[in-house]
Amino acid sequence: MNPQLFQLICFYAFSFVTVAAALSVITLRNTVHAVLALVLTFFSTACLWMLAEAEFLALALIVVYVGAVMVLFLFVVMMLDIDQEKMREGFVKFLPVGLIVALAMLAEMLGLIGVRAMHVQIMGANPATVAGMSNTAWLGRALYTQYLLPFEIAALILTVGVVAAVALTLRQRGDMRHESASQQVAVNPRDRIRIVKMASERPAGESPATPQESKP
Amino acid sequence: MVDQLIQQLLWPIIFILCITVPLIIAVAMFVYWERKVIGWMHVRLGPNKIGPFGLLQAFADVVKLLIKEVILPTNANKFLYYLAPLLALIPALAAWAVVPFSSKMVLSNANAGVLYLLAMTSLGVYGIILAGWASNSRYALLGAMRSAAQVISYELAMGLCLVCVLVLAGSLNLTDIVNAQAGHKGLFNWYWLPLLPVFVIYFISGVAETNRAPFDVAEGESEIVAGFHVEYSGSAFAIFFLAEYANMILISFLASILFMGGWLSPLQGVITADVSPWVNWIWTGGFIWLFIKAFLFAFMFLWFRATFPRYRYDQIMRLGWKVLIPIAIVWVLVAGCMKYYGWVGVGMGA
Numbered sequence: 160m161n162p163q164l165f166q167l168i169c170f171y172a173f174s175f176v177t178v179a180a181a182l183s184v185i186t187l188r189n190t191v192h193a194v195l196a197l198v199l200t201f202f203s204t205a206c207l208w209m210l211a212e213a214e215f216l217a218l219a220l221i222v223v224y225v226g227a228v229m230v231l232f233l234f235v236v237m238m239l240d241i242d243q244e245k246m247r248e249g250f251v252k253f254l255p256v257g258l259i260v261a262l263a264m265l266a267e268m269l270g271l272i273g274v275r276a277m278h279v280q281i282m283g284a285n286p287a288t289v290a291g292m293s294n295t296a297w298l299g300r301a302l303y304t305q306y307l308l309p310f311e312i313a314a315l316i317l318t319v320g321v322v323a324a325v326a327l328t329l330r331q332r333g334d335m336r337h338e339s340a341s342q343q344v345a346v347n348p349r350d351r352i353r354i355v356k357m358a359s360e361r362p363a364g365e366s367p368a369t370p371q372e373s374k375p
Numbered sequence: 376m377v378d379q380l381i382q383q384l385l386w387p388i389i390f391i392l393c394i395t396v397p398l399i400i401a402v403a404m405f406v407y408w409e410r411k412v413i414g415w416m417h418v419r420l421g422p423n424k425i426g427p428f429g430l431l432q433a434f435a436d437v438v439k440l441l442i443k444e445v446i447l448p449t450n451a452n453k454f455l456y457y458l459a460p461l462l463a464l465i466p467a468l469a470a471w472a473v474v475p476f477s478s479k480m481v482l483s484n485a486n487a488g489v490l491y492l493l494a495m496t497s498l499g500v501y502g503i504i505l506a507g508w509a510s511n512s513r514y515a516l517l518g519a520m521r522s523a524a525q526v527i528s529y530e531l532a533m534g535l536c537l538v539c540v541l542v543l544a545g546s547l548n549l550t551d552i553v554n555a556q557a558g559h560k561g562l563f564n565w566y567w568l569p570l571l572p573v574f575v576i577y578f579i580s581g582v583a584e585t586n587r588a589p590f591d592v593a594e595g596e597s598e599i600v601a602g603f604h605v606e607y608s609g610s611a612f613a614i615f616f617l618a619e620y621a622n623m624i625l626i627s628f629l630a631s632i633l634f635m636g637g638w639l640s641p642l643q644g645v646i647t648a649d650v651s652p653w654v655n656w657i658w659t660g661g662f663i664w665l666f667i668k669a670f671l672f673a674f675m676f677l678w679f680r681a682t683f684p685r686y687r688y689d690q691i692m693r694l695g696w697k698v699l700i701p702i703a704i705v706w707v708l709v710a711g712c713m714k715y716y717g718w719v720g721v722g723m724g725a
Contacts, residue, residue: 165383191455191508198501218490226497226530230504230523237508237516293486295547340693 170210177203190236198229212285215295390482394471402620403433409677416681440616443609448511451606455509460607460614463502467618470495470625475550477638477662488549489537492629493530496584499622500526503586503593503603506615510606518602521688522586522593528695529583529590535703536577539570539710540633543719553637559644565636569719573706574634576699578672581626583691585619587676589683590691597685627672631665638665 180199187193201224208217287297302310407422407430414421422429447453473488475481485491500523507519541547543566544555558564567574583590594602604615631637639660646658656663686694713719 191452195455195505214485214487215490218487218494221494222490222497222534226494226500227527230500230527233501233504234520234523237504293547295487295490340690 166210170207173203173206173210177207190239191233194229194233194236198225198233201225201229212287212294214293215298387482391472394482395468398468398471398621398624399617401624402617403437405620405624405673406436406616407433409680412674412677413681416678437613440613441610445609445611446606448606451511452509455505457611459502459506459509460611460618461502462505463499463618464614464621466495466498466502467621467625471621473549474625474628475553475632475637476665477660478550478554480662481550484548484550487547489541489547489552492549493534493537496533496622496625497526497530499618502615502618506607507603510603512606514599514601514605515603517599518593518595518605521595522603525586525590525593525691525695526584528692529580529699532576532695532699532703533580533584535700535707536570536573536580537633538707539573539703540566542707542710542714543569545714549632549637553632553639556636557639557643561643561645562636562641564643565634565639567634569713570634570706570710572702573710574630576703577634578626578630578675579699580695581630582676582679583695585622585626585676587619587623588680589686591685592688592691595685623676624669624673627669627676628665630672631668635668636660636664637668638662640664 177200180196180203183196184193184200187196201220205217205220205225208214208220286301287294290297292300410432411421411429422432425431425435447456470492472483473481473485473491475484503522503526504519507515507517507522510516540552544552546552546555556565582588586593592598592602594604599605604612607615636643640656640658641664642658643660648658649655
């Protein structure tokens with residue numbers, strides 16, 4: 160089997176899985192199943208990127224989206240108690256709105272593809288291969304030299320997003336009691352208990368050989 | 376055509392089997408060793424009835440688990456219930472594809488090997504979450520929630536530790552990372568010395584990632600019975616067991632490769648004699664050194680289990696977010712300075 164044919168077969172197999180999984184995200188009734196279908200979509204997209212020799216992006220997609228974001232997503236969906244019947248109540252009422260949005264998006268996408276198709280441009284050679292280094296090394300060099308400013312701005316925006324999320328959700332409740340772990344660790348047993356050394360003693364007037372209690 | 380098919384399909388499959396089959400046997404022997412070591416630490420004998428010194432105990436357990444019935448709880452989600460053990464096992468085995476055993480012995484010498492490992496270890500959490508959810512049991516769900524929060528938190532600390540190693544080695548390829556630790560100063564060329572805090576954090580995070588004691592709140596026998604796999608029996612339970620121990624061995628190998636010079640000898644550069652190929656590996660390095668180092672790390676997992684009491688859940692979160700991650704972030708900067716000012720050389724030039 161020649162490698163190109165094998166690559167082509169892999170491409171169609173991964174694409175099929177991606178499209179099928181993406182479709183099942185919106186058609187599956189069970190929300191947990193839908194989230195898992197989304198995970199599969201991300202995973203097979205990563206496989207497609209891997210075929211395109213974008214190994215860093217592919218693995219970053221798995222680490223960031225599949226490994227962290229979708230786990231939290233799944234986490235939230237599992238905690239929700241969704242009433243399926245109630246969810247489907249407004250289906251007919253909202254169908255026209257949904258259809259209009261979908262048609263507008265379809266028209267826009269078709270337009271975009273049409274414009275792109277009009278001026279066909281042949282993709283240049285893989286810049287990483289031209290430079291003779293791995294995809295990851297090339298991407299790192301490009302990001303930190305040529306595109307340093309956009310990269311830093313993106314990082315700043317993400318930081319602002321994190322701060323905003325914390326600021327929005329942090330509520331100070333008056334009735335919460337917090338324990339300071341450093342205080343707990345710094346506790347000295349001698350401050351808490353006092354060990355008194357004393358000789359054994361017994362109530363006055365009793366003889367040790369015949370305790371009063373043992374007599375019936 | 377047939378030649379090519381053999382070349383492209385048969386050989387990789389044989390190589391994969393050459394890694395996974397010994398790995399599964401290693402897991403069985405590791406379980407035996409764990410029971411034996413913890414037995415000695417408790418002043419007990421440990422397993423000693425089946426086979427010489429109880430060596431066949433693990434295999435007897437495997438047979439017992441395989442012939443037991445797999446029970447499906449009422450109202451459990453059947454598909455996900457059976458899928459979850461596989462989702463735990465597949466990443467645990469797939470991660471071994473990029474682990475180099477010596478300078479030539481590696482299945483896939485991938486350029487982005489470290490990233491691939493991060494991706495695979497982060498996938499393992501799905502098996503745990505889905506097992507907890509699909510079992511339709513409160514204890515299992517609680518265990519899954521704890522585990523998911525813990526694994527995500529400690530993955531960050533672990534990722535930052537890996538960044539330090541990458542900065543010093545200048546490569547994502549595991550073989551290159553080991554070669555960057557070669558030099559003339561024996562074990563002082565390895566990264567455990569310049570990255571000492573990060574090395575400790577990496578191993579702590581590794582213990583937390585694999586949900587082992589003292590971070591085993593996901594199983595927490597005294598609180599939530601057995602956590603996420605409380606409803607699993609027979610071979611499904613055995614698969615979870617296999618995945619957990621394969622991950623422990625993987626973390627041991629990775630700690631050896633990233634911080635302890637992999638297959639390099641601690642005597643590198645100290646002795647440069649040429650006696651015979653059977654003895655030379657002691658100072659030139661070979662896969663036996665990697666196995667010895669990994670064995671010591673794997674032993675530490677068992678040692679921790681017998682020594683430390685279980686952490687409280689909020690303390691685990693505090694340790695991860697407020698102690699380990701800040702130290703790791705600071706050390707990324709320190710590692711950058713080391714690299715920039717040339718305090719730590721790369722490879723034989725040091």
